[in-house]
Amino acid sequence: MTDAVLRPWSEDDLPLLEKLMGDPDMMAHLGGPETPEQIHKRHQRYLQLPETDYMFVILWGPNSGVAGSIGYWEKNWRDQLVYEMGWFVFPEYQGQGIATKAGEAVIEHARREHRHHFMHAFPSVSNTASNAICRKLGFTLIEECQFEYPPGNFMQCNDWRLDLFKS
Ligand SMILES: CC(C)(COP(=O)(O)OP(=O)(O)OC[C@H]1O[C@@H](n2cnc3c(N)ncnc32)[C@H](O)[C@@H]1OP(=O)(O)O)[C@@H](O)C(=O)NCCC(=O)NCCS
Numbered sequence: 031m032t033d034a035v036l037r038p039w040s041e042d043d044l045p046l047l048e049k050l051m052g053d054p055d056m057m058a059h060l061g062g063p064e065t066p067e068q069i070h071k072r073h074q075r076y077l078q079l080p081e082t083d084y085m086f087v088i089l090w091g092p093n094s095g096v097a098g099s100i101g102y103w104e105k106n107w108r109d110q111l112v113y114e115m116g117w118f119v120f121p122e123y124q125g126q127g128i129a130t131k132a133g134e135a136v137i138e139h140a141r142r143e144h145r146h147h148f149m150h151a152f153p154s155v156s157n158t159a160s161n162a163i164c165r166k167l168g169f170t171l172i173e174e175c176q177f178e179y180p181p182g183n184f185m186q187c188n189d190w191r192l193d194l195f196k197s
Pocket of ligand 1: 159
């Protein structure tokens with residue numbers, strides 16, 4: 031199977047973010063689509079991330095098609111600094127294992143960084159695909175929890191955790 035190639039977020043990626051975050055279907059489990067202003071701000075943020083945070087574009091296939099985005103960032107969770115991970119794959123690329131492959135590459139990246147012990151993911155309990163990805167990536171299900179995303183919107187999520195210091 032092909033590997034997902036990750037490249038860092040760039041100036042030219044605003045249209046990609048608009049296609050991801052502006053789409054009600056893509057954002058169904060994430061509190062609904064963002065406004066153009068929110069997307070623009072997010073793009074600027076992705077271009078100036080602190081050195082602890084990473085956002086990548088997923089390239090896939092022989093033509094290096096833009097399949098989606100994936101990233102991880104530092105988060106304070108239960109009084110501990112951890113990493114949180116999130117992913118998006120465009121509908122025309124879904125169902126080929128791309129998010130899982132990209133997730134493997136991100137975990138390798140985070141392991142090389144060796145900064146935090148744990149990587150978490152917080153998919154909504156109803157996000158079947160994302161919960162399946164966590165399981166396939168070797169995360170352990172810790173508990174169901176209330177998770178605020180975006181600010182002001184509380185979702186019922188699963189807290190999945192992966193030990194980055196054990197391979
Ligand atoms: C979640 C998402 C990234 C999955 O991308 P993908 O590349 O299709 O995922 P994969 O092909 O690696 O599939 C992973 C698993 O999910 C399953 N899956 C994929 N799409 C599914 C769907 N719509 N419903 C149920 N299961 C699904 C696959 O069958 C696979 O499990 P399996 O190998 O045991 O069969 C994509 O659907 C997406 O971008 N959704 C919108 C954004 C989002 O919800 N992001 C997650 C925030 S935590």
